[in-house]
Amino acid sequence: MELTELQTESYRLTKEMVAIPSVNGTPGEKDIGIYIEKYLRSIPYFTEHPTEIVIQKLQSDPLERRNVFAILEGKKDRSKKTIILHGHTDTVGVEDYGLLKECCFDSDMLKEALKEAPLSEEVRQDLESGQYMFGRGSVDMKSGDAVFMALAKYMSERLDEIDGNLIFAFNPVEENMHTGMIESLDFLLKLKQERGYEYLFALNNDYTCPLYVGDKHNYIYTGAVGKLLPCFYIKGKSTHVGQCLEGFDASLVAARLVDNINLNTEFCDEYEGEYSLPPAVLKLTDLKDFYNVQTAQEAFVYFNYFVHDESIENITRKLINAAEVSLSEVKYRIKTSSKDYYQKAGMEYTPIKYDPKAYEYSEVLEKARKNYQGDFEKYIGEMILSINKKTSDVREQMMLLVKEIAQIARIEAPAMVFFYAPPYCPHNTLHKEIDKEKKILDDMRLVLQEIGKEEGVNYGICHFYPSLSDSSYLKIDDPETSIKALVNNFPNMKDYYPVPIDKISSLSIPALTIGTYGKDAHKWTERVHKGYTFGVLPKLIEKIIKYNLGA
Numbered sequence: 001m002e003l004t005e006l007q008t009e010s011y012r013l014t015k016e017m018v019a020i021p022s023v024n025g026t027p028g029e030k031d032i033g034i035y036i037e038k039y040l041r042s043i044p045y046f047t048e049h050p051t052e053i054v055i056q057k058l059q060s061d062p063l064e065r066r067n068v069f070a071i072l073e074g075k076k077d078r079s080k081k082t083i084i085l086h087g088h089t090d091t092v093g094v095e096d097y098g099l100l101k102e103c104c105f106d107s108d109m110l111k112e113a114l115k116e117a118p119l120s121e122e123v124r125q126d127l128e129s130g131q132y133m134f135g136r137g138s139v140d141m142k143s144g145d146a147v148f149m150a151l152a153k154y155m156s157e158r159l160d161e162i163d164g165n166l167i168f169a170f171n172p173v174e175e176n177m178h179t180g181m182i183e184s185l186d187f188l189l190k191l192k193q194e195r196g197y198e199y200l201f202a203l204n205n206d207y208t209c210p211l212y213v214g215d216k217h218n219y220i221y222t223g224a225v226g227k228l229l230p231c232f233y234i235k236g237k238s239t240h241v242g243q244c245l246e247g248f249d250a251s252l253v254a255a256r257l258v259d260n261i262n263l264n265t266e267f268c269d270e271y272e273g274e275y276s277l278p279p280a281v282l283k284l285t286d287l288k289d290f291y292n293v294q295t296a297q298e299a300f301v302y303f304n305y306f307v308h309d310e311s312i313e314n315i316t317r318k319l320i321n322a323a324e325v326s327l328s329e330v331k332y333r334i335k336t337s338s339k340d341y342y343q344k345a346g347m348e349y350t351p352i353k354y355d356p357k358a359y360e361y362s363e364v365l366e367k368a369r370k371n372y373q374g375d376f377e378k379y380i381g382e383m384i385l386s387i388n389k390k391t392s393d394v395r396e397q398m399m400l401l402v403k404e405i406a407q408i409a410r411i412e413a414p415a416m417v418f419f420y421a422p423p424y425c426p427h428n429t430l431h432k433e434i435d436k437e438k439k440i441l442d443d444m445r446l447v448l449q450e451i452g453k454e455e456g457v458n459y460g461i462c463h464f465y466p467s468l469s470d471s472s473y474l475k476i477d478d479p480e481t482s483i484k485a486l487v488n489n490f491p492n493m494k495d496y497y498p499v500p501i502d503k504i505s506s507l508s509i510p511a512l513t514i515g516t517y518g519k520d521a522h523k524w525t526e527r528v529h530k531g532y533t534f535g536v537l538p539k540l541i542e543k544i545i546k547y548n549l550g551a
């Protein structure tokens, strides 16, 4: 196989894989795994070495999803240096395509259909340029998988030139829980123990895109943004609307809290000039089941919260502070509105005294443990089982558990209980203060300079891949104290989100994203740039491999 063939093969495989719907949480996730395995097994090297393809079925998964691995051991000098090349095989849903849903898995049909669709100027230009392939999963990231698959074939014919090893990994369930990557850690640890592999770094081929309108760069990311899901259970004092000034409305507290945190750039986390996006509210609800004329007694709010480098202790402190501010603002609002109203109405005003408080979950748990008469752990265990039957959403389950524990702790309203819920994605990047990491960074710069010149590409290097990705689970930069702050405020973490922090820490594999290039991932106009993704990207990866595995 020649390089040009690698490029056409990647294109062909992408088209075929887009045609296999593998929407997250559907049986197609199994189908795409089987397709990838079949392709890899058709490569002559793997026909001769069938045990170098490993299928790892996900634990107790009714959809029988699987990780697919292919291992290539170089024959030159046989060092243990190893590079992991990984991609996810699932896609997001297709509801956004509307009437075009029928053809979103057929890039040719979709291209024709799009000609008649209302498109923005930019999308129309891209469509007419012939430079893009459209379709669900085209840029995110079947083209990335396809490049790796074709590359596996290409490199399998050049093992004499490689001093070290390549592991190709194709993982399902990335778009929500990252289960594929999390379970693949066991396999990577096994190879480390049994074969003595030393992992240099991992390359994720997930999508890259312009970072602002008119951006002409291609980006390489030397790590991944972290994500937290801070949650607030709000306990107010309900009242009849006819005495609306006599309550402490949980909805009003929730509204203030959202206003204080949502899109607030004071929460952006800066690391070496790179800023994380501000928090975004993902849930805002009262806990009323039906209509009545009472104000809300309880509410529940949570946010997406990106992290670059800040410690979780600090973040927790800032969020608790925002909760306290919100509670005081509501207290003040009730006071001023009451005063104004009674004055206008010519009635006597007697202020109601409130002492609202914001608590961390860990404090509430401690209080509850002290108060409970009997076997607290047993009681909580039973409580969890009964709650889990009420709802399948893990965040709702955790909120109901927190509510229960707050009751035992005798937390008096008005109050807020703060906790973390899944997913938690660790952040990581390369640090120039650490020699080993600096070397990867310097080497990468050289390779990018070289290929940038050859191909006329203007590369930018960023610390953090800005979308959530599997790369989070290969290296964890949070120090122990920070992880402790998370675990302490994460109810029943061992069952609700058992992130194998120990395994990640012991592997600690620098996790870079090089990636496909295109636009509008997760939108119905998703499209991959053919020239870069099938033309330049395979050459870039080949160069990286040769540079690091001494060919």
Ligand SMILES: [Zn+2]
Pocket: 088, 140, 141, 206, 207
């Ligand atoms: Zn992706």
